[in-house]
Amino acid sequence: MKANKASIGRAIDQPAEAVRFYLFHGQDESQSRAVAARLLEALGATKFIVAAGAVKSDPASLVDEAGAMSLFGGKRVVWIEPVTKDIEDGVVALLEGPAPESPVVGIAGALSRTSGLLKLSEASPLALAYAAYLPEGQDAERMVIDLGRRYGLKIGPAVAQRLADSAGNDQAIVALELEKLALYIGASSHSPKDLDHSAIDDVGAANEEGDFLRLADLALTGEVNELADQLARLPAGGSEAIPVIRSLQRRLLMLAPIRARVERGERVDAVMTSLGKSLFFKDKAKVQRMISKWNADNLATVFERAGELERSLMFTPAPDHEALGEELLAIARKARSL
Numbered sequence: 001m002k003a004n005k006a007s008i009g010r011a012i013d014q015p016a017e018a019v020r021f022y023l024f025h026g027q028d029e030s031q032s033r034a035v036a037a038r039l040l041e042a043l044g045a046t047k048f049i050v051a052a053g054a055v056k057s058d059p060a061s062l063v064d065e066a067g068a069m070s071l072f073g074g075k076r077v078v079w080i081e082p083v084t085k086d087i088e089d090g091v092v093a094l095l096e097g098p099a100p101e102s103p104v105v106g107i108a109g110a111l112s113r114t115s116g117l118l119k120l121s122e123a124s125p126l127a128l129a130y131a132a133y134l135p136e137g138q139d140a141e142r143m144v145i146d147l148g149r150r151y152g153l154k155i156g157p158a159v160a161q162r163l164a165d166s167a168g169n170d171q172a173i174v175a176l177e178l179e180k181l182a183l184y185i186g187a188s189s190h191s192p193k194d195l196d197h198s199a200i201d202d203v204g205a206a207n208e209e210g211d212f213l214r215l216a217d218l219a220l221t222g223e224v225n226e227l228a229d230q231l232a233r234l235p236a237g238g239s240e241a242i243p244v245i246r247s248l249q250r251r252l253l254m255l256a257p258i259r260a261r262v263e264r265g266e267r268v269d270a271v272m273t274s275l276g277k278s279l280f281f282k283d284k285a286k287v288q289r290m291i292s293k294w295n296a297d298n299l300a301t302v303f304e305r306a307g308e309l310e311r312s313l314m315f316t317p318a319p320d321h322e323a324l325g326e327e328l329l330a331i332a333r334k335a336r337s338l
Contacts, residue, residue: 222335
Protein backbone atom coordinates (compact mmCIF):
# COMPACT_ATOMS: atom_id res chain seq x y z
CA MET A 1 0.00 0.00 0.00
CA LYS A 2 1.05 3.56 -0.57
CA ALA A 3 0.44 6.22 2.07
CA ASN A 4 0.40 9.95 1.43
CA LYS A 5 0.61 13.05 3.60
CA ALA A 6 -3.12 12.93 4.34
CA SER A 7 -3.21 9.27 5.37
CA ILE A 8 0.14 8.60 7.04
CA GLY A 9 -0.84 10.06 10.42
CA ARG A 10 -3.72 7.64 10.94
CA ALA A 11 -1.72 4.75 9.47
CA ILE A 12 1.00 5.06 12.11
CA ASP A 13 -1.09 6.29 15.05
CA GLN A 14 -3.58 3.44 14.55
CA PRO A 15 -1.41 0.80 12.89
CA ALA A 16 -3.23 -2.04 11.16
CA GLU A 17 -2.39 -5.48 12.53
CA ALA A 18 -2.15 -6.84 8.99
CA VAL A 19 0.81 -4.63 8.01
CA ARG A 20 4.07 -6.56 8.30
CA PHE A 21 6.50 -4.20 6.58
CA TYR A 22 6.75 -0.40 6.71
CA LEU A 23 9.02 1.37 4.21
CA PHE A 24 9.73 5.01 5.03
CA HIS A 25 11.78 6.61 2.26
CA GLY A 26 12.45 9.92 0.54
CA GLN A 27 14.72 12.94 0.63
CA ASP A 28 13.77 13.95 4.18
CA GLU A 29 15.32 11.08 6.13
CA SER A 30 14.82 12.84 9.45
CA GLN A 31 11.08 12.89 8.76
CA SER A 32 11.21 9.18 7.88
CA ARG A 33 12.84 8.45 11.24
CA ALA A 34 10.32 10.63 13.05
CA VAL A 35 7.42 8.82 11.38
CA ALA A 36 8.96 5.46 12.31
CA ALA A 37 9.50 6.61 15.90
CA ARG A 38 5.85 7.70 16.06
CA LEU A 39 4.82 4.22 14.88
CA LEU A 40 7.05 2.68 17.54
CA GLU A 41 5.32 4.80 20.18
CA ALA A 42 1.84 3.89 18.92
CA LEU A 43 2.69 0.20 19.09
CA GLY A 44 4.23 0.57 22.55
CA ALA A 45 7.18 -1.39 21.20
CA THR A 46 10.95 -1.42 21.52
CA LYS A 47 13.36 -1.24 18.60
CA PHE A 48 15.31 -4.36 17.59
CA ILE A 49 17.99 -3.42 15.05
CA VAL A 50 18.93 -5.73 12.18
CA ALA A 51 21.60 -4.94 9.57
CA ALA A 52 20.65 -5.02 5.89
CA GLY A 53 23.80 -7.05 5.20
CA ALA A 54 22.62 -9.80 7.54
CA VAL A 55 19.34 -10.09 5.62
CA LYS A 56 21.22 -10.21 2.31
CA SER A 57 23.33 -13.17 3.40
CA ASP A 58 20.32 -14.98 4.91
CA PRO A 59 16.91 -13.68 3.72
CA ALA A 60 15.10 -16.14 5.99
CA SER A 61 16.66 -14.43 9.01
CA LEU A 62 14.25 -11.51 8.60
CA VAL A 63 11.30 -13.88 8.93
CA ASP A 64 12.96 -15.49 11.95
CA GLU A 65 13.55 -12.15 13.69
CA ALA A 66 10.03 -10.90 12.96
CA GLY A 67 8.59 -14.18 14.24
CA ALA A 68 10.64 -14.32 17.43
CA MET A 69 9.09 -13.58 20.81
CA SER A 70 10.58 -10.81 22.95
CA LEU A 71 12.68 -12.13 25.83
CA PHE A 72 10.80 -9.85 28.23
CA GLY A 73 7.32 -10.36 26.79
CA GLY A 74 6.86 -6.83 25.42
CA LYS A 75 6.19 -5.76 21.85
CA ARG A 76 9.06 -5.01 19.52
CA VAL A 77 9.68 -3.70 16.01
CA VAL A 78 12.44 -5.06 13.78
CA TRP A 79 14.29 -1.95 12.54
CA ILE A 80 16.55 -1.83 9.47
CA GLU A 81 18.49 1.37 8.69
CA PRO A 82 19.74 2.12 6.15
CA VAL A 83 17.62 -0.03 3.87
CA THR A 84 19.14 -1.27 0.61
CA LYS A 85 17.97 -3.53 -2.18
CA ASP A 86 19.79 -6.30 -0.31
CA ILE A 87 16.71 -6.91 1.84
CA GLU A 88 14.27 -7.49 -1.05
CA ASP A 89 14.38 -11.30 -0.81
CA GLY A 90 13.91 -11.09 2.95
CA VAL A 91 10.87 -8.83 2.57
CA VAL A 92 9.36 -11.18 -0.03
CA ALA A 93 9.74 -14.05 2.44
CA LEU A 94 8.22 -11.92 5.20
CA LEU A 95 5.16 -11.02 3.12
CA GLU A 96 4.63 -14.54 1.80
CA GLY A 97 5.11 -16.35 5.12
CA PRO A 98 2.89 -16.70 8.20
CA ALA A 99 1.87 -13.65 10.22
CA PRO A 100 4.87 -12.52 12.31
CA GLU A 101 4.97 -11.47 15.95
CA SER A 102 6.61 -8.13 15.07
CA PRO A 103 6.38 -5.75 12.11
CA VAL A 104 9.51 -4.70 10.25
CA VAL A 105 10.43 -1.05 9.62
CA GLY A 106 12.87 -0.01 6.90
CA ILE A 107 14.36 3.51 6.67
CA ALA A 108 15.66 4.48 3.24
CA GLY A 109 16.72 7.61 1.46
CA ALA A 110 15.37 8.60 -1.94
CA LEU A 111 14.32 5.55 -4.00
CA SER A 112 13.77 5.52 -7.76
CA ARG A 113 10.41 4.49 -9.18
CA THR A 114 12.12 1.39 -10.55
CA SER A 115 13.18 0.22 -7.07
CA GLY A 116 12.08 -3.36 -6.59
CA LEU A 117 11.65 -2.82 -2.86
CA LEU A 118 9.42 0.22 -3.43
CA LYS A 119 7.27 -1.59 -6.01
CA LEU A 120 6.92 -4.56 -3.69
CA SER A 121 5.90 -2.38 -0.73
CA GLU A 122 3.37 -0.32 -2.67
CA ALA A 123 1.76 -3.38 -4.29
CA SER A 124 1.29 -5.55 -1.20
CA PRO A 125 -1.68 -5.10 1.18
CA LEU A 126 0.64 -6.38 3.91
CA ALA A 127 3.12 -3.51 3.48
CA LEU A 128 2.97 0.26 3.65
CA ALA A 129 5.28 2.72 1.88
CA TYR A 130 5.53 6.45 2.57
CA ALA A 131 7.76 9.02 0.85
CA ALA A 132 8.97 11.92 3.01
CA TYR A 133 9.74 15.23 1.33
CA LEU A 134 11.28 18.33 2.90
CA PRO A 135 8.44 20.67 3.95
CA GLU A 136 8.38 24.25 2.73
CA GLY A 137 6.38 27.38 3.55
CA GLN A 138 3.10 26.65 5.30
CA ASP A 139 3.87 22.92 5.30
CA ALA A 140 6.97 23.65 7.38
CA GLU A 141 4.91 25.75 9.79
CA ARG A 142 2.34 22.98 10.16
CA MET A 143 5.12 20.47 10.76
CA VAL A 144 6.40 22.55 13.70
CA ILE A 145 2.91 23.15 15.09
CA ASP A 146 1.98 19.47 14.87
CA LEU A 147 5.25 18.38 16.49
CA GLY A 148 4.76 20.98 19.20
CA ARG A 149 1.44 19.46 20.24
CA ARG A 150 3.20 16.20 21.06
CA TYR A 151 5.32 18.09 23.62
CA GLY A 152 2.45 20.15 25.01
CA LEU A 153 3.44 23.31 23.12
CA LYS A 154 0.88 25.65 21.57
CA ILE A 155 2.72 27.38 18.73
CA GLY A 156 1.56 30.26 16.54
CA PRO A 157 2.52 30.64 12.85
CA ALA A 158 5.22 33.28 13.42
CA VAL A 159 7.00 31.22 16.08
CA ALA A 160 6.61 28.07 13.97
CA GLN A 161 8.19 29.76 10.96
CA ARG A 162 11.10 31.00 13.06
CA LEU A 163 11.80 27.51 14.37
CA ALA A 164 11.48 25.95 10.91
CA ASP A 165 13.88 28.51 9.41
CA SER A 166 16.46 28.10 12.19
CA ALA A 167 16.43 24.32 11.72
CA GLY A 168 16.52 24.37 7.92
CA ASN A 169 13.08 22.67 7.91
CA ASP A 170 14.76 19.54 9.32
CA GLN A 171 12.17 17.69 11.40
CA ALA A 172 14.74 15.95 13.59
CA ILE A 173 16.36 19.25 14.59
CA VAL A 174 12.95 20.87 15.14
CA ALA A 175 11.89 17.99 17.41
CA LEU A 176 15.12 18.30 19.37
CA GLU A 177 14.55 22.02 19.94
CA LEU A 178 10.88 21.57 20.83
CA GLU A 179 11.71 18.93 23.42
CA LYS A 180 14.16 21.33 25.09
CA LEU A 181 11.73 24.24 24.92
CA ALA A 182 8.92 22.16 26.45
CA LEU A 183 11.23 21.16 29.29
CA TYR A 184 12.29 24.78 29.78
CA ILE A 185 8.76 26.22 30.10
CA GLY A 186 7.31 23.18 31.87
CA ALA A 187 4.94 22.12 29.10
CA SER A 188 3.62 18.59 28.65
CA SER A 189 0.80 16.79 26.88
CA HIS A 190 -1.15 16.99 30.17
CA SER A 191 -0.30 20.65 30.76
CA PRO A 192 -0.02 22.49 27.40
CA LYS A 193 1.56 25.94 27.35
CA ASP A 194 2.03 28.70 24.79
CA LEU A 195 5.49 28.94 23.24
CA ASP A 196 6.61 32.48 22.51
CA HIS A 197 9.70 34.16 21.10
CA SER A 198 11.11 34.94 24.54
CA ALA A 199 11.58 31.25 25.38
CA ILE A 200 13.38 30.71 22.07
CA ASP A 201 15.56 33.73 22.82
CA ASP A 202 16.49 32.11 26.13
CA VAL A 203 17.31 28.58 25.02
CA GLY A 204 16.78 28.27 21.26
CA ALA A 205 19.32 26.97 18.76
CA ALA A 206 20.05 30.47 17.45
CA ASN A 207 21.68 31.32 20.78
CA GLU A 208 24.79 29.27 20.01
CA GLU A 209 27.44 31.96 19.93
CA GLY A 210 31.18 31.53 19.63
CA ASP A 211 33.09 28.74 18.02
CA PHE A 212 31.23 25.91 19.76
CA LEU A 213 30.99 23.87 16.56
CA ARG A 214 34.77 23.82 16.39
CA LEU A 215 34.92 21.85 19.65
CA ALA A 216 32.40 19.34 18.29
CA ASP A 217 34.36 18.98 15.05
CA LEU A 218 37.66 18.48 16.87
CA ALA A 219 36.05 15.66 18.86
CA LEU A 220 34.52 13.96 15.82
CA THR A 221 37.76 14.12 13.82
CA GLY A 222 39.86 12.76 16.69
CA GLU A 223 42.04 15.83 17.33
CA VAL A 224 42.64 14.94 20.98
CA ASN A 225 45.50 17.34 21.76
CA GLU A 226 43.98 20.38 20.09
CA LEU A 227 40.61 19.63 21.67
CA ALA A 228 42.18 19.42 25.14
CA ASP A 229 43.88 22.76 24.53
CA GLN A 230 40.61 24.42 23.45
CA LEU A 231 38.70 22.99 26.41
CA ALA A 232 41.32 24.39 28.78
CA ARG A 233 40.63 27.86 27.35
CA LEU A 234 36.93 27.80 28.22
CA PRO A 235 36.27 30.35 30.98
CA ALA A 236 35.74 28.91 34.46
CA GLY A 237 32.14 29.15 35.60
CA GLY A 238 30.94 29.91 32.06
CA SER A 239 27.77 28.65 30.41
CA GLU A 240 29.24 27.11 27.26
CA ALA A 241 28.47 23.46 27.97
CA ILE A 242 24.88 23.40 26.69
CA PRO A 243 25.61 25.33 23.44
CA VAL A 244 28.61 23.07 22.76
CA ILE A 245 26.46 19.96 23.19
CA ARG A 246 23.82 21.42 20.88
CA SER A 247 26.45 22.15 18.26
CA LEU A 248 27.58 18.53 18.52
CA GLN A 249 23.98 17.31 18.15
CA ARG A 250 23.37 19.45 15.08
CA ARG A 251 26.58 18.20 13.46
CA LEU A 252 25.54 14.60 14.16
CA LEU A 253 22.11 15.21 12.65
CA MET A 254 23.82 16.53 9.52
CA LEU A 255 26.20 13.56 9.33
CA ALA A 256 23.61 10.80 9.84
CA PRO A 257 21.83 10.96 6.45
CA ILE A 258 25.15 11.41 4.61
CA ARG A 259 26.62 8.34 6.27
CA ALA A 260 23.42 6.42 5.53
CA ARG A 261 23.96 7.05 1.82
CA VAL A 262 27.49 5.67 2.09
CA GLU A 263 26.20 2.55 3.83
CA ARG A 264 23.68 2.10 1.01
CA GLY A 265 26.64 1.71 -1.34
CA GLU A 266 27.43 5.23 -2.59
CA ARG A 267 31.09 6.30 -2.70
CA VAL A 268 32.14 8.86 -0.10
CA ASP A 269 33.57 11.25 -2.71
CA ALA A 270 30.41 11.01 -4.84
CA VAL A 271 28.20 11.77 -1.85
CA MET A 272 30.33 14.76 -0.89
CA THR A 273 30.20 16.12 -4.45
CA SER A 274 26.42 15.81 -4.54
CA LEU A 275 26.07 18.03 -1.46
CA GLY A 276 27.17 21.03 -3.52
CA LYS A 277 26.62 24.40 -1.88
CA SER A 278 24.47 22.93 0.89
CA LEU A 279 27.74 22.34 2.77
CA PHE A 280 30.11 25.24 3.43
CA PHE A 281 33.19 24.64 1.28
CA LYS A 282 35.59 25.06 4.22
CA ASP A 283 33.80 22.25 6.07
CA LYS A 284 33.93 19.67 3.27
CA ALA A 285 37.32 18.16 4.09
CA LYS A 286 36.59 17.60 7.77
CA VAL A 287 33.05 16.36 7.10
CA GLN A 288 34.48 13.83 4.66
CA ARG A 289 36.91 12.67 7.36
CA MET A 290 34.03 12.26 9.81
CA ILE A 291 31.94 10.30 7.31
CA SER A 292 34.88 8.01 6.59
CA LYS A 293 35.45 7.37 10.30
CA TRP A 294 31.99 7.09 11.85
CA ASN A 295 29.39 4.50 10.87
CA ALA A 296 25.67 4.93 11.49
CA ASP A 297 25.62 2.92 14.72
CA ASN A 298 28.50 4.89 16.25
CA LEU A 299 26.90 8.21 15.28
CA ALA A 300 23.65 7.12 16.94
CA THR A 301 25.52 6.16 20.12
CA VAL A 302 27.28 9.53 20.31
CA PHE A 303 23.97 11.33 19.74
CA GLU A 304 22.29 9.37 22.54
CA ARG A 305 25.14 10.06 24.98
CA ALA A 306 25.11 13.77 24.07
CA GLY A 307 21.40 13.94 24.84
CA GLU A 308 21.89 12.27 28.20
CA LEU A 309 24.66 14.71 29.11
CA GLU A 310 22.59 17.72 28.06
CA ARG A 311 19.61 16.60 30.13
CA SER A 312 21.84 16.21 33.17
CA LEU A 313 23.18 19.74 32.73
CA MET A 314 20.05 21.50 31.46
CA PHE A 315 19.07 23.18 34.69
CA THR A 316 22.42 23.21 36.46
CA PRO A 317 23.22 26.86 37.36
CA ALA A 318 26.87 26.42 36.35
CA PRO A 319 27.21 23.68 33.69
CA ASP A 320 29.93 21.17 34.52
CA HIS A 321 32.87 21.73 32.18
CA GLU A 322 34.51 18.58 33.49
CA ALA A 323 31.61 16.42 32.30
CA LEU A 324 31.62 18.18 28.93
CA GLY A 325 35.37 17.78 28.56
CA GLU A 326 35.31 14.11 29.52
CA GLU A 327 32.61 13.36 26.96
CA LEU A 328 34.26 15.29 24.11
CA LEU A 329 37.64 13.73 24.80
CA ALA A 330 36.06 10.26 24.90
CA ILE A 331 34.53 10.95 21.48
CA ALA A 332 37.90 12.19 20.17
CA ARG A 333 39.70 9.10 21.41
CA LYS A 334 37.09 6.90 19.79
CA ALA A 335 37.44 8.82 16.51
CA ARG A 336 41.21 8.36 16.60
CA SER A 337 40.78 4.60 17.00
CA LEU A 338 38.40 4.27 14.04
